[in-house]
Amino acid sequence: MRGKVAVVGAGMIPYGELFDKSFNDMVQQAYKACIKNVDKGFDTKDLKAAWFAQWSGGFIGAGTQSGGTLSSLIGNREIPVTRTENGCPTGGDAFRNGVLGVASGAYDVVLVLGAEKMRDKPSAESLNAVGAAGASLGIFPGWTLGGGGTVLQAMYATRQMFELGYTMEDYARVAVKNHKNGVACPYAHYRFEVSLEKVLASPIITWPLHLFDCCPQTDGAAAVILCRADLAKKYTDRPVYVMGTNTGHDYVNYWDKHNFIEMLSTVRAARGAFEMAKIKPADVDFGEIHDCFSNTELMDIEDIGFCRKGEAAKLLKEGKFARDGELPINPSGGLKAHGHPIAATGLGQICEVFWQLREEATGRQVKLKKGIGIQHNVGGPGFGTSVVNILSRSA
Amino acid sequence: MVQPAPASPFYWRLNPEVYRLIGVKCKDCGHITYPRYEICPACGGFNLEQFKLSKKGKVHTYCLNYAVPPGFEAPIVPVVVDLDGGGKYQGLITEVDKPEDVKVGDKVKMVLRKIDTQRGLNLYGYVFRLVEEG
Numbered sequence: 001m002r003g004k005v006a007v008v009g010a011g012m013i014p015y016g017e018l019f020d021k022s023f024n025d026m027v028q029q030a031y032k033a034c035i036k037n038v039d040k041g042f043d044t045k046d047l048k049a050a051w052f053a054q055w056s057g058g059f060i061g062a063g064t065q066s067g068g069t070l071s072s073l074i075g076n077r078e079i080p081v082t083r084t085e086n087g088c089p090t091g092g093d094a095f096r097n098g099v100l101g102v103a104s105g106a107y108d109v110v111l112v113l114g115a116e117k118m119r120d121k122p123s124a125e126s127l128n129a130v131g132a133a134g135a136s137l138g139i140f141p142g143w144t145l146g147g148g149g150t151v152l153q154a155m156y157a158t159r160q161m162f163e164l165g166y167t168m169e170d171y172a173r174v175a176v177k178n179h180k181n182g183v184a185c186p187y188a189h190y191r192f193e194v195s196l197e198k199v200l201a202s203p204i205i206t207w208p209l210h211l212f213d214c215c216p217q218t219d220g221a222a223a224v225i226l227c228r229a230d231l232a233k234k235y236t237d238r239p240v241y242v243m244g245t246n247t248g249h250d251y252v253n254y255w256d257k258h259n260f261i262e263m264l265s266t267v268r269a270a271r272g273a274f275e276m277a278k279i280k281p282a283d284v285d286f287g288e289i290h291d292c293f294s295n296t297e298l299m300d301i302e303d304i305g306f307c308r309k310g311e312a313a314k315l316l317k318e319g320k321f322a323r324d325g326e327l328p329i330n331p332s333g334g335l336k337a338h339g340h341p342i343a344a345t346g347l348g349q350i351c352e353v354f355w356q357l358r359e360e361a362t363g364r365q366v367k368l369k370k371g372i373g374i375q376h377n378v379g380g381p382g383f384g385t386s387v388v389n390i391l392s393r394s395a
Numbered sequence: 396m397v398q399p400a401p402a403s404p405f406y407w408r409l410n411p412e413v414y415r416l417i418g419v420k421c422k423d424c425g426h427i428t429y430p431r432y433e434i435c436p437a438c439g440g441f442n443l444e445q446f447k448l449s450k451k452g453k454v455h456t457y458c459l460n461y462a463v464p465p466g467f468e469a470p471i472v473p474v475v476v477d478l479d480g481g482g483k484y485q486g487l488i489t490e491v492d493k494p495e496d497v498k499v500g501d502k503v504k505m506v507l508r509k510i511d512t513q514r515g516l517n518l519y520g521y522v523f524r525l526v527e528e529g
Binding site: 150154155156157162205206207208209251253254257260 | 482
């Protein structure tokens with residue numbers, strides 16, 4: 001990247017089933033939380049552009065919004081605002097666009113905000129609506145019937161079991177770890193522990209995935225403020241810096257894919273982000289990564305490059321990815337416990353990475369070594385889109 | 396959620412890729428896919444030729460979905476099949492009610508079946524069924 005970019009503020013609302021909050025309420029509350037989070041105060045006139053992450057596109061919740069929606073909601077009609085949508089990586093990719101806006105030299109200070117209203121539909125209907133976004137029943141009879149997120153990931157989970165020897169118990173351990181982490185996070189949707197037995201005794205949603213292998217449908221909003229690194233000290237003495245950012249893709253159609261044990265969208269996103277950051281996966285202290293389903297987290301860990309293919313389940317069992325382990329994965333609780341309000345998810349993860357790197361994650365702080373954290377999403381039609389952002393407390 | 400009105404089977408019959416399984420093969424990289432494309436999704440090449448997909452193959456992966464769309468009986472069993480002669484196909488498999496009924500590598504063949512009736516129109520589609528060994 002030509003110019004260095006810093007994160008100087010991050011704010012979000014507690015995620016959950018927020019029947020008392022409208023989409024607009026969530027946007028405004030996340031924005032206020034973000035502005036108030038800036039250590040030395042923030043004059044909103046400093047904002048020069050904004051990116052608005054919103055996925056749902058009319059299938060569920062709030063319909064398709066535009067940049068103007070955010071502009072009006074934050075009372076700022078003097079700056080350009082772009083709405084971005086890129087599947088489940090919408091939030092992470094909006095962040096990337098904000099970073100590029102600053103790195104290019106076009107804007108000194110920008111806002112990136114994501115929000116999603118998902119709980120206005122019952123979960124089964126919401127789930128099928130999410131599936132319908134990628135695969136509409138009746139267009140190609142029999143090809144993609146009922147192909148929601150659980151079906152898409154269960155196809156991988158079956159093949160991971162066949163080819164890598166993974167078990168439903170291995171998947172359940174991801175849920176146990178992330179629920180345990182979520183208890184300590186005040187922003188998490190679910191703040192209760194689950195036992196291995198409870199996960200394995202929960203109803204099968206899509207075999208081989210149990211109910212507790214699946215993340216919830218969540219309402220939420222999150223925001224960050226980015227600026228030129230040389231301006232960061234105006235806002236805080238402890239900025240966090242963007243080292244690398246990348247979006248990667250693979251086929252959207254399942255019948256085009258080469259295998260079902262890795263997601264090449266993640267592999268490509270991670271490869272480019274690490275190249276930009278000029279570091280290796282071994283340099284990363286912790287990650288907030290996309291565990292929409294428990295088997296997905298194991299795949300992500302391998303595809304990002306934290307271990308070889310087929311090793312993640314064993315390392316999880318040995319405790320490597322626990323909050324007090326060698327490489328904490330999802331100290332916030334992950335999508336599994338923290339929740340998955342699609343376009344807010346990536347930005348919520350970046351909030352967590354920001355607070356962890358500033359050692360402000362009370363009750364859930366991970367041990368920092370090099371002071372580098374990673375954020376990752378994967379999703380969209382056929383899980384063909386992924387984003388990886390790498391952040392550091394050092395310039 | 397309101398689904399779009401289905402097309403009449405009359406139109407599907409005129410559409411070669413759906414019932415006659417006509418896909419494409421890339422002359423540059425050999426990738427086989429469907430439906431018809433003008434650009435190869437694997438290599439970006441423009442040199443595609445029609446390719447008739449096989450109705451036979453082996454199960455690559457599958458799942459049993461109990462969170463089914465309204466009006467369907469659980470489980471629905473989506474499957475990705477490695478087709479004999481090349482290419483993969485995504486569809487449903489019939490006569491499977493529990494995970495043990497099918498496994499990766501099982502031989503399957505496609506049969507044309509009525510999948511649903513919506514607003515008085517039948518929706519036909521290929522589904523896979525297990526091929527008895529022996």
